[in-house]
Amino acid sequence: MHFFLYLFCFSFTVSLFAQTATHFVIPPFQPAPDRQLQFPLKTESMIYSDSLVAIAKENIQQYPAAKAIKDHIVQAADKWFTFSDEELTVLMSDARVPRAFDLCAKGCPVHGDTVFKIGGFYPWIIDLKHPFQVRCPVDGQVFPSAEYPDDGWGWISPDGERYWFVAYANHWTWYDHIIPGILNLARAYLLTDDNRYATQAAYMLYRMASVYPSMNHEDQSRYGLMSKSRGERYTGKIVNHIWETNVIEQAAEAYDLVWKTIDTDRYLQKRTGKTGKELRTFIEANILEDGLDAFNDDKIIANFGRHQSVLITVHLSRQHAEMEKAFDKIIHEPSSVAGKNGLIYAAYNQIFRDGIPFESPGYNAGWLTSFMEIAGKLPAENRGLLTNFRFKQIFDWPLDMVAIGKYTPDIGDSGSTLGGLAARSSAIYHPAYDLYHDPRYLPWLNLSGEKSFNSFYALFRRPLPDFPVLKDSRAVDVQPSRLFAGYGFGILNNRTDETAIALTYDIHYAHDHWDYLNFEVFANGQKMMPDLGYPDAMNDFVAEKFTWSINTVSHNTVVVDQKRQQRKLPGTLHDFADGGFARTMDASSPPYENTSEYRRNIVMVDTEDGQSYAVDFFNVCGGTRHDYFLHGPPGKTFCAADEWNDILPGTFAGPTVETGYLYDDEKLLLQGKQIGYGSYCGSGFQHLFHVQNLKSGKGILEYRHINDEDARLRIFPLPSEKQEIFIADAYDKPRAKNHLIKYLICTGKTDGDAPLKSTFVSVLEPYKGEKHTLKEARSEKPDRGNGHVVVVERGDYTDVIIYDPVGSTKTLNRYKLQTDAVSTVATFDPSGKLTRVFFSCGSYLHCQGKKFTAEPIAGKVISVDALKRTLQVELETQNPKLETPLVAHFTNAFRTTVHPLSSVNVSGKISDIKVKDDFLTGYFRIEEVEGNILKTATALPFYRQYTGATILDQNYRPLALLAESKKDELKLNEPVAFALKPGDTAWICNIGCGDEFLIKPVFTWEESTK
Ligand SMILES: [Zn+2]
Ligand SMILES: [Zn+2]
Secondary structure, eight states, X not given: OHHHHHHHHHHHHHHXXXXXXXXXXXXXXXXXXXXXXXXXXXXXXXXXOHHHHHHHXXXXXXXXXXXXXXXXXXXXXXXXXXXXXXXXXXXXXXXXXXXXXXSOTTOBTTTBTHHHHHHOSSOOBOOTTSTTOEEOTTTOOEESOSSSOOSSSOEEOTTSOEEOHHHHHHHHIIIIIIHHHHHHHHXXXXXXXXXXXXXXXXXXXXXXXHHGGGOOHHHHBHHHHHHHHTTOOOOXXXXXXXXXXXXXXXXXXXXXXXXXXXXXXXXXXXXXXXXXXXXXXXXXXXXXXXXXXXXXXXSSOOSTXXXXXXXXXXXXXXXXTTHHHHHHHHXXXXXXXXXXXXXXXXXXXXXXXXXXXXXXXXXXXXXHHHHXXXXXXXXXXXXXXXXXXXXXXXXXXXXXXXXXXXXXXXXXXXXXXXXXXXSOXXXXXXXXXXXXXXXXXHHHHTOOGGGGOOSTGGGGSOOOOOXXXXXXXXSSOOOOOEEETTTTEEEEEOTTSOSEEEEEOSOOOSSOOSOTTOEEEEETTEEEEXXXXXXXXXXXXXXXXXXXXXXXXXXXSEEEXXXXXXXXXXXXXXXXXEOSSEEEEEXXXXXXXXXXXXXXXXXXXXXXXXXXXXXXXXXXXXXXXXXXXXXXXXXXXXXXXXXXXXXXXXBTTBTTOXXXXXXXXXXXXXXXXXXXXXXXXXXXXXXXXXXXXXXXXXXXXXXXXXTEEEEEEEEEEOOOTTOEXXXXXXXXXXXXXXXXXXXXXXXXXXXXXXXXXXXXXXXXXXEETTOOOOXXXXXXXXXXXXXXXXXXXXXXXXXXXXXXXXXXXXXXXXXXXXXXXXXXXXXXXXXXXXXXXXXXXXXXXXXXXXXXXXXXXXXXXXXXXXXXXXXXXXXXXXXXXXXXXXXXXXXXXXXXXXXXXXXXXXXXXXXXXXXXXXXXXXXXXXXXXXXXXXXXXXXXXXXXXXXTOEEEETTSOEXXXXXXXXXXXXXXXXXXXXXXXXXXXXXXXXXXXXXEEEEOOEEXXXXXXX
16 A cells, blocks of 8 residues: 555645646647557457466355455446446546646635545545536535536636646546446456456447547646646656556456457447457557557656556557567666666666665565566566576565564655554565465465455465464564665664664665664664654655755754765775674765764663663764754653753754744745755754753653653763753654654864864663663773773663774773773673673773683685675685674775675685675676776666676676776776677676675673573
């Protein structure tokens, strides 16, 4: 359900807010002549094989839920026998009657926007027995009327606003009733073998065929004319180009189901005055072939995946319109437009090496639905690619990504402040289970037996088997800390996977936010430090989308110089290690041009009573002002009243700046309503109101989650002397105002010329009910060496957490501790005795006479098997000690990259390694070879991340390193040893022979307890 919302939101929300033009030039109607058949007539039913239909009929007999689906379809189909042919001819109006998915942005001429409050986005009531009329949901008033006449192009109000009564009724009659009606009739025939349904479906297809070629949305619709008046095109056929995919898909499926009845259907032939063959010719030419041409003319376009899926259906239905060639293109043909890349190209060029597509998780879920649709439709001989590792990965990431068994991290335009799960859909995972038999998919789906039947498509599958239920109604079982190095994102969690932190550090390519180094905290069954998820509106003309929702300011990260982040460049993972009771994720990103350092390390520490807290270190260098933002969940917040000054006037943007006022972009302030707010790169500080600054004390904030009073969080800010602390309120969505959220802001400023250098430190403690364990947290400096020390008193125990990005030798006299590690956690019992040690990226830790050491595992890659995802490393040391490393770093002259590891085996000086993700990160066709330069026309959206990778030929043979990668040009660091020619394909492999291999040293020790 969500997926469709995402898909179509772009078109519908724009319409609500961005329309003013009322003076249109109405283009003269241009009828298209009936079409001539281009290809031999169809000879076989292609979409549901006899064996699939047999399964459906068995299921209907055996399972009441399956029968209910059939009954529902039959009922919906029966309705169409109440319409005479004359009535249908009127309802299925020809192209001269305009279409409008929205009636008027202002709502009703009588009741204004109250109609939206009562009826939602598309509030008007339609009655098929009264064509071209709408009824107001407020009082039932009917439009048009004598007072509100409408010839199809709308009624113009005295204030110049156009109300499209007729066009609205016409649009929704086609889109919500006629087209689904044809499909229901055809499906009712499929499931009952009752010819009456086939006759009525075929009759309506015949009527559709007689009007379809003249349908041209850009000249015949409200939005088409509005776009034209702005000099833009808004293409489509009956409806807009995106929604038209649903029209053509349903018509094509319906025809495939009923075509074979037409030749023997005397009644139909009499009604239409055509022979069976004439009728088939008429429908195949005027709907299916016309539809295929509409794909070529960009009158039917959808998002990647969905586009291909519908195109396949139309080809299957039409059968002889060069179907094999089309399928080959859909799978194997590269394109310079990413959305039209063949599947095998898209799988590597638009999907990261951990299987995650390049959008937000919510939108990525749409890819899975489409991929499954495609898999279900392609003839068996084209399905080979599904057994490929990459395709299985595509279905695994939504489960792998789930934090604490309950939430998909809401990265970019995805989810909400309270959170939920992306891609948990039976349309994806029922067929995925049938394909891969992965038992993890069963609890994820949480459907078995009778419950498997929740859609028409489910009828064609065997019911899902029973499965053991996971505890605490988790959607996936307990998982260890894990890194998605392609998507640039990691999840740290405790052993029971009940507390987790997700941090994002790399580029995403669509529906992303300016959220580099943002994190979310999950604990107590809730999102405790949530991303705010899907924006207020998916609409360029809503300022709040840009000034707040996708802006850096609303996230748990740092704003530099009162500007949102500016650049999308690859991030760097410095460390990702889990030591059992403590763990760390250390990453940096270059989103600001003027910062030389923008780096965050989150260290998570478990306590003896089963809880976990985190210490957040954020280092920034550059610019003159840094604002570090943190926020908890919606719900109650508490702070010590006497610690804070009175509420300051205005907003965080200044005492005179009112809430939401666009104070830092004069151009958009004046013209945003016309040109859209997409170019905003200001602070967004105007959304933070009720600003208070810390007068004295510690500034500890406590949050209680709105969904569970006992789900709590405390934030302990640990500012340096020069930093100022504020709290302020903001709405998660400034327009919808769903939830009020308390922000904690730590600000550092400089007046000097030297770039400002800040370290922001805070302790984050989620806990349940009254059971908080932290007594005190304070910041200290080492007695010798660099880095930040945080001391956490937990009553009985004391934890010392150190972060020192340069890994200097540090001494803490009070604890008799010395180490050269980057991240350190040491725990002392009430008597001051050392009880636990974790350190990472360091060679030793000495404390109270105990000496702990760790060694890196280093070497050189000597062979890579890109298909098996294995490599061999020649190690620098013989049989090094192996803990269970999570990740390995690979470095060459151009860059360092990281892979999560699946297994590491050492034998003497050779180590055999298998990675969790994929080595292959790109696939392209060579158009030209010029010395060291390979030119390509294949869309390679990830090109910024290719420098330093290795080019392989089509047989996975390594050629050379990539010294420089541009959009359409890949420069090798040396001439290739054997000839490459235009037309050859080549792979981009993330790892090459000669790359330096490194597993950073990590060490854990816990005193054994009885
Ligand atoms: Zn009204
Ligand atoms: Zn976000």
